[in-house]
Amino acid sequence: MAWAEKVYKVRNGKQTKQFTWRARWTKPDGKPGSWPGFPTKKLAEEYGEKQEAAIRAGRWIDPSLQQVKFGVFAKRWMKAKPKRGATVAKRWNLLEQHIFPKWEHTPLIDITWFDVDDWQLTLPCESVTAGHAVSLMSSIMTGAVDARHLEVNPLFGRRRTVPTGTAAPKPRAKKSAEEKWASPEVVLMMARRLGPAVGLHVLTTAFTGLGWGEGAALHRDNVLRTRRQAHNGKWFECPVIRVDEEVGELAEYEGRDPDGEKTGLVLQLEPPKNGNRARDIDVPSFLAALLKRHLEVWPHEYVFCTPSGVFWRRSNFTRAYIRPAADGREPLTQKQGRAERAGWEPIMPGLTMRDLRHTHDTYQDQIGVKASLAYDQAGHLRPGIKQIYQHPTPAMRRERLKGLESIYRSALGNLKWTEIWPEAPDPVQQVQPLNSPQTITGESEAAA
Incomplete structure (x- = not known):
């Protein structure tokens, strides 16, 4: 049975009369689990009961794992998913040049499709490169689901918005069919x-x-x-x-x-x-x-x-x-040090x-x-x-x-x-x- 505990705030090293509630429940290994920051006892108990219900159903995700930073998990995923050398290099380039500047320190649970789609529209690169960046992020988020850090991948199966009109990047000059x-x-x-x-x-x-x-x-x-x-x-x-x-x-x-x-x-x-x-x-x-x-x-x-x-x-x-x-x-x-060339x-x-x-x-x-x-x-x-x-x-x-x-x-x-x-x-x-x-x-x- 889930329960709740008071957590008193501390100011200047002294406990105050202000407090919040911490949800408590029993994890699958028999140890107590907890999550702080609830304004009322009822909300804390409801959260704990939700965790125990998920445990009984076999679909529980540890809340602390959901808070793992994207960059931390992405590096772990890269180690676990070896590819041909050139593919690995391309993935690291996408991560370092485009993905990490925005998402490296974001908790996995805080990543939403709305935010990712909005972000990829602002990337200063070709649209196809932005697509590769989103695809790589989605693969990593699927890995987080497989590693039981998330319940679902919010990026899976989504079609990204492509810039149009004045927002669309100016296309580079391309070769005609005859030039290829x-x-x-x-x-x-x-x-x-x-x-x-x-x-x-x-x-x-x-x-x-x-x-x-x-x-x-x-x-x-x-x-x-x-x-x-x-x-x-x-x-x-x-x-x-x-x-x-x-x-x-x-x-x-x-x-x-x-x-x-x-x-x-x-x-x-x-x-x-x-x-x-x-x-x-x-x-x-x-x-x-x-x-x-x-x-x-x-x-x-x-x-x-x-x-x-x-x-x-x-x-x-x-x-x-x-x-x-x-x-x-x-x-x-022809001159000194250089031969004539037609x-x-x-x-x-x-x-x-x-x-x-x-x-x-x-x-x-x-x-x-x-x-x-x-x-x-x-x-x-x-x-x-x-x-x-x-x-x-x-x-x-x-x-x-x-x-x-x-x-x-x-x-x-x-x-x-x-x-x-x-x-x-x-x-x-x-x-x-x-x-x-x-x-x-x-x-x-x-x-x-």
Whole structure:
């Protein structure tokens, strides 16, 4: 049976005649529970009876746990929910940059959907980032429910308000649909300008759909493997590139220890971010021949790495190669300490490696690749029931390879080329930053 106790106020170290009431009840472990601050005995007793009723029903939540600060529980939740390194880094960034400034010291029980929705409208970031922040908060609050700190998650299943009218942020300039993919002639011109080693990375991305992390992590042992399937009483065979299920992606992020403290840049191999991205990609014959020639002279384990064999940082690769090759560059005259450098006209300003991944899927659509094979080769999860019932066949694979080969050959003809690169004396010497006349040094490679 719940009961109530007087709690006298103290002023200057002396008890006064003023008092409030403390609710008391028996907790599941047999020890007394309490909660102070009630103005009347009746309210305190009613609160205690409510706690005992919840205990009997098996749904009791300790009021002291409801008062745990959001920041304290969020750090505990982060330790208990390990993810891929890049995901952990993104979560900590959301917490530190957006969530903690407002909610770190707020008791869990005081967080309401009204307040959270109002707060996210004021965040000085893109709407999609605000959505990610709210989603992460909701996941943490669900964890609080699971840990019996709360009865319900007030954020679960709620649709956040999106700013409209004058309150809406001004949209950033976005690429048009035509700017998100490159014509085959553009891909070949980029590849030639970049040279055999780096240019092959561009060409491979456009004709296989490898993501940046997948291409940067590509080991020579996973290039030109063979797919072999029974077909029409014979065997269908083709070369493939394998995205390894254990080390198939190069991840780059700010490292964190279990307590969230920064530990420095991490550049390491990790499993692909989902099961669909671990896959074997069929390689057209022209690309297989170029990869074979590259591997015969390339001295390193990883196919698209720096001249010294270490992994590229994405920003360094983009700045040193993709931007000057796609956007063009100014000529430099010779002077002391600097060699002469020819200027370049732009090929496709703004082109990115991500656009080249879009390019591959666009080519697949252009040549009519069946959906089951297109999703499979791009590493995407096909929505709906068809992912269960439809599967790629050797005939589909053959048609896709034939179509990609045709795109490549047509582009060569349109450019009036017979090959992309003349014979290169040393592939390592071909890998030099295009915005500088100087060859990469060992020191700059390590920083890459």
